[in-house]
Amino acid sequence: MNLYERIALGEKGEKLFLLGNEAIARGIIEADAQIVTTYPGTPSSEIGNTLAVTSRLYDKPYYFEFSVNEKVAFEVAASAAAAGYRSATFMKHVGLNVASDALMTSAYIGVTSGFVVITCDDPNCWSSQNEQDNRFYAYLANLPLLEPSNPQEAKDMTKEAFSISEKLEVPVLVRSTTRVSHTRGVVFLGGIENIPTKKFVKNPTRFVPVPAVARGRHKILLKKMSEAKELSEKSIFNFVESNKENIYGVVACGAAYSYTLEALKNLDVEIPVLKLGMTHPLPERKIVDFLKNKDKVVIVEELEPILETQIRAIAQRNKLGTEIVGKNEGFFPRVSELNVVYVLNGLSAALNLGKEIDLAKMRESMEEVRSIVPNRPPVLCPGCPHMGSYHIIKRLLPPKTIWSSDIGCYSLGMNEPFKMADILYCMGSSIGAASGIAKTGSKAVAFIGDSTFWHAGLPELVNAVYNKHDVLVVVLDNLTTAMTGHQVNPGTGKTARGETTKVLTPEFIAEALGIPFVTVDPYEINRSIKLVKELLKRKGEGPALIVFRQKCALIRPVSKIFEVTDKCTGCQICINSLGCPALTLKNGRVFILGNLCRGCSLCAQVCPFDAIKEVRKRVKG
Template identity: 45%
Template sequence: MKEILTAKPGDKLYLLGNEAAVRGALENRISVASTYPGTPSSEIGDVFYEIAGEAGVYFEFSTNEKVALEVAASAAVSGLRSFVWMKHVGLNVAADSFMSLAYTGVRAGMIVLTADDPSMFSSQNEQDNRWYARLGNVPLIEPSNPQEMKDLMGYAFEVSEKFGLPVLMRTTTRVSHMRGVVDMGSVNVGSKIGHFVSDPTTLVPLPANAYKAHKRVVEKLQAVQEFANKSEWNRVIDKGGNLGIIASGPTYNYAMDIVKENNLKVKILKLTLTYPFPEGLVLDFLKSIDSVLIAEEVDPIMEKEVYSLLGKYGVNKKVYGKLDGTLPMVYEYSPDILKNALSKAIGVKLPGKALLSTDLTLPARPPVFCPGCPHRGMYDAVEKVVKELCIDAVFPSDIGCYTLGYMPPFHKADYLLSMGSSIGTGSGLSKFSGKRVISFIGDSTFFHAGIPALINAVHNNDTMTVMILDNRITAMTGGQPNPGMAMEGKKEISIEAIVRAIGVNFLTTVNPYNIKASHEAIKEALSTEGVSVVISRQPCVLIVPKKKVTFMVDPQKCTGCKICINEIACPAMFVREDGKVVVDEMLCNGCGVCVQLCPEKAIIVRR
């Protein structure tokens, strides 16, 4: 990772789009960088975390995306270039402040990167954050590959500074997690000390100021539109013919490859600075062709812009896209989807390979708690107590590894909306569902958005139990630090102190590897009126590997009852052909939870 900082001009590195963005920032006078981790944006933070100190850049993992955006904005109004990034749904969290950014403006370049997740590889929805550019009145830039992610950082800073507006950079999973060969330029990092000049009429959007600011923003956007018409990043690749393709982001790659492979005569308009929509450029392009295919993910945003242009100027062209059913309204595109759409637009079926398929049954392989994951034992303990006390429970869940509590055999996720929602919905469900609420949330998510909801529940005298699964890391996104961790130069925040200060009726902390202690703790929490909190504390096994010993099954003692497998479904355990269980030595992380479950005491330390 170090080479992202140390590579020399002219070097070529094989980088993820996200990694290339970091290099782009380093080459373009970045001063301040902040984020809250979220797939598919997380690797940007992983790289900064590693190199920021050496590079002389201020970097932090903030408590949530809104705070991260505010930290970056404060740098930008102090005259320092700043960069904040998040996954698409993170921008919802940051939206309250984001919506005022264009009004107050920036004094140095500011880039807000949103990593969207079409097809939802790691997300709860596939919202198209290009809408946020329109909603927040900010210019929008869409890179197509890692090289562009690097090069567009400098361009985005320039656009931001030229117009005094933050710039929204939108990637998707296929761009952020695309790896490619990237040419390096020179590193040129900005100063960490800025200078804030007070100007409340601009920077404090109280109604009278906001009233004037909105008009100013609209004028700025008109100027950006003129600029976008002439941007070198919005360009036509003319291969002749009467069909046009308008593409942005990863769909440009698909379109170009198909056109080249099939030697098609089409004109491609690659749009990169896509909002404000470059009307003049697009209108000229439309006039040069008979029909146009719009290739964009996920919503038909540019397509509607094109229809609007055609109507406004009374031009009649055939438009192929989502709205006429040529392309799907949901999910990411693939080369095959775009090839079919192009076949329809040119009226000729483009050749493809003979397709292969199989009738054999394949095993389902959904994601699962890792072997040795501390959450596994806690879910098992909750299940047992709920059964023992004959409780009719509902389990609001949250965003993080414990979302996997949804999977069999646990089935402990009944409702999920967003980061922190397990406690907010739990507070509501405790009054409206007729069931006993047991919410699951992680340490990082608790800091991020759980605290206000816990205050709400306590304040409203709700009866619910909150299980805070504290694995001492932000795990699902690859292991980023959070405020609950002791780190050099940072102050550790105690979850217990927060929970106690809010005034819950019951609080205890247990080690989830100890099934009996966990059992007792949950039992007591569920017997308490009001809000009770159980903190399940044990570091993530990927971050702090356990494995002092591994376990094995004594085949003489194993009766094949499968209690271990049916209760915790550890991926390190398998059933042999004779019905007995075996533990895979490689996979076992030595947590010992299975040992406590076996009624025959057949699981023993491997010698």
């Protein structure tokens, strides 16, 4: 059996070496969820990639879809749970912003079968535009929250979240972080449950939150959350580790708990740790029990000081004099992610242990290294069609054009040699932002990928047509959701489960909206330039659309590659116009790395000396 088969079919007690996200997928399977949805986004993507495969292997098939965005994903899963099917949806932290409108109301109207919402936060912005702390959503929506620390807990808590949701009839949030989702560790499987499904029972006075209904549902939600508090008091995920008498204590959750245990071991001190796995609502009695008789308690958590603030309030409410310290006192950083050494130093300083590790030398050496090593930011891959698209647009439009970018591989267009990203907010923002820039009198171009276009670009384009925004919309259609690992999308003609479906194109939309458009191949520079020029000539009031369509270089088969001949003068026009990683310099001439070349021919087309020639055979690297 391969790994996916083991995840889908493995029996109770079996031991697998799983990525946190694969463990979450197994948790969803163990809970017997029937309707599962997502929009891919790092660090959550592997949950969907796993479930897309396992949904086809599983002997009791469940429904899985890549929805067009997180809001739709949320609604599909939430309503199925309202109708009586266990359901789950998951997304990266910023994805929950997109789904948040539905989230807020789903807390009121609730579900009749278990519904779990998994959010994967990204402390340190490893692959995100911000490092927001989504635990605030649990407070905002007033919903139960579980925070796993490692892959095993990620699986176990996901499963448990379904039964909490079912008990309370509200959605339950599970918050993972990059260091949980992308940690690989040993996971012991649990059994796969067999949960009967129900039918939707019409009840508009519950499920249709017109104001009169909503007011009542808010009260019900508060009541459910006081029941949730009792569950939190009894939860096996809230426990005290090494409860020796001590005037000091530590409270930790999530990945920060793992760092805390290791830091205490390294410090060689035995200090009791209250591990909180269910962090909303908090187990107040358990916390009070832990705080009393302690002089000082340190709170360790990733990102925002949420537990810290809550626990300080609990101490005050219960008239405890225990000193509560953490991020507010500067013992731990509030930006980026924690690690063992940062936690060790914070604990040592907070508890006056005098065992801090001196990081001055390390920081010095880091600065030194940074000053001599060239940066290696992520780049567009060899043969990436976006290189052609950017090159073509750059040749046609004035340099003072404002480039409005979007979320995807093509955000990397901000780097050399293109420098064609000037503003970016979130998924789909390119068209809206270009509209605003255009209103300030500048020429504005929006770059948007195919998956992003379907995700949130549609209403923005409609707005641009309706309000006559003078923007040029450039769809970079590489026929896949590339950045997150090549998931299907409405333009691919396939569903997550491999079924054939209608192929949707941005051209359909342009036609329906009555805006001028042209479709070109970014691998054909001269032809594209001619066609785009024609489009720009006939463009009137409002937006126009260009679709650059060419398959992502990583999934396009390679039949030919290119080599540099003696005609090369070393002018480096190819390198400086495309920045292709396959192009290097060797003895004053350009050299193509044969094992990287994808045969796109762009460099051959830009070479003014006709010095780059096609070779048929694949050269072994």
